[in-house]
Every structure is written in structure tokens, then in C-alpha cells.
Amino acid sequence: MPKEKILTYQQTHPANLATIDALKLEGLQPADGQTVAALFKLRTGDREHLSGLDRRADAVPLQVKASS
Numbered sequence: 842m843p844k845e846k847i848l849t850y851q852q853t854h855p856a857n858l859a860t861i862d863a864l865k866l867e868g869l870q871p872a873d874g875q876t877v878a879a880l881f882k883l884r885t886g887d888r889e890h891l892s893g894l895d896r897r898a899d900a901v902p903l904q905v906k907a908s909s
Contacts, residue, residue, distance in 0.1 A: 848879040850894070858894035869900035 850858075858878055864870055877893035884890075 849882055850879060851882045854879065854881050854894055857897055859897050860892045860894060864895060864900050865903060868903050870903045871895045872899055872901045875899050
């Protein structure tokens, strides 16, 4: 069975997509079961970073976990 291709953006990405860190800064998190919509590849110097991008429209308010 062929694997699905996932969109990969380099250096920039559409505003409707965000990394988990960016969502957290906005008080959001991916919804349960939400799959990564695309990948974001950023090259800085001789390093390459790869992050998942989630749809902002599908994100839900950030839930703070209670400490024990």
C-alpha cells in the first residue's frame, strides 16, 4: 500500500498552520486525534530542523494538567 505524501514547507508556511509551540503561545493545542497537516523544514546554517504543522482552525483551548 503506497504511503500518503505529506506537504512539506521550507523556510515559511501558510498562516493557517502552526507548530505546537506556536499554538501554545496562542493558548491552543491540537485536538485529540488531530493529525499533522504538513511538515515545516527550516535550515539554519548547517543544521536542518523538521517540525509538524497543525491546522489552527482544528486546535482547541490549551488544557493545563493538574499537578499531583
